[in-house]
Amino acid sequence: MLNMNSSMMAKIVCSISISYCTMIITTFAQSTSNVVNLAPGGRVRIETHLTCEGDGSDSITYSQCPLNRYRFPDNMQATSMIRVKTPIPPLENGTICTWVTLGANGMFQGTLASYSVGTNYNSFTILYESYDTERRFRMFLNSPGRFVYMPLLKKNLTHLCVSFSAAGGYSSLYVDGKFHNKRNFSDATALQGGGIYIVGQDQDTLAGGFDQHQALTGTITNYLFWKRELTSQEIEDIAKQCICPSDILFTLDHEDVILSGNVTAIPIKQCPTVP
Ligand SMILES: [Ca+2]
Structure with a gap:
């Protein structure tokens, strides 16, 4: 300021x-x-x-930042999802940022990213699981899944960024523009290109095998993907000022996605920001 x-x-x-x-x-x-x-x-x-x-x-x-918002109204279903049409190149690094809200059950829950290539159905997965006693991100980066614990989201709008580096062997989580946690992925390898990227459901076969328990519920706003690790300053600026680096690989513009099930696009005129 x-x-x-x-x-x-x-x-x-x-x-x-x-x-x-x-x-x-x-x-x-x-x-x-x-x-x-x-x-x-x-x-x-x-x-x-x-x-x-x-x-x-x-x-x-x-x-x-580009503006987009989608609502996933139903929990416990395996039909509502967004498929990204933008071709995915081979990726050594990446960053996803999005605003999330709590679902109808009062919890943030579900799959924020599911990228499958060939028979590697968990090539890249970000899945938030919310149980009675623990809340955690489960992440896959061409390797067995790891967990990153995160505090329970209590407010109805939170900004999340997840960055990864296959070469560096780690993934980092940012909450409301601040670094939260880092997880080792020393066995990670670069993601193959040409796969299928879905938001809202977890693929356990290529473009299928969805599990209703892993469905995303609530609203996502300004879902953006970069093919590099953003800096902590860039992430802070996205969350606090809605200022984005231009080298976005894809966002969820209407012409760039295929909606399924009960996902609805919601017009948005103003970018959320962390106060
Ligand atoms: Ca699954």
Whole structure:
């Protein structure tokens, strides 16, 4: 959060851009920006804008995150899901971020990602399980599943990011923009491309074998996937300011997904943010 007067505006825009581009920036070009509410003590929002150019291979811009929201109204069913149409390339690293809400049973529960390739049905899986005594993420990364424990979600809107590095051998969980936990996956290997990516149900065969106990319930908002590990600063900015790096592999735009069962798309005009 920044306080400033209008005469400082240009300098602030540049300083924010540099913070995103630390280490790689050699030149940058300004496009557009909006700065609002410059009253002392007010909030400043930078909406877009600077292209960072490093060695010629890095070019990431930062702008408001794409908006999408879907509701999974029913628990205990094996029919409601979202299938991603975007082709999935081979992946050594990745990050998923999404807002989640509690389901009809008052708990956050279900499958946030199920990626199957060939006969490797749990090539990449993120499944949140909520029992009476424990709550945990179960993750698969081309290896036996591991658990990452997470506090019970009590509020009705929480931002989650999960990043992974097959080369580094770990997966990290962020809750509401803050690092929460890291889990070792020393036996992990890169994900093969060309598989089937489903949100809301867990595949135990290719595009099938769904288990109603693993169905996602509640609402997901701004589900986004990057094919790299986002930095902790980038994740904080997504959660707190709705500012996203542009190199998104896929989001759940309506034209990029196939909806099944009772999943409904809900129009959204404003991005949620962690206060
Ligand atoms: Ca299963």
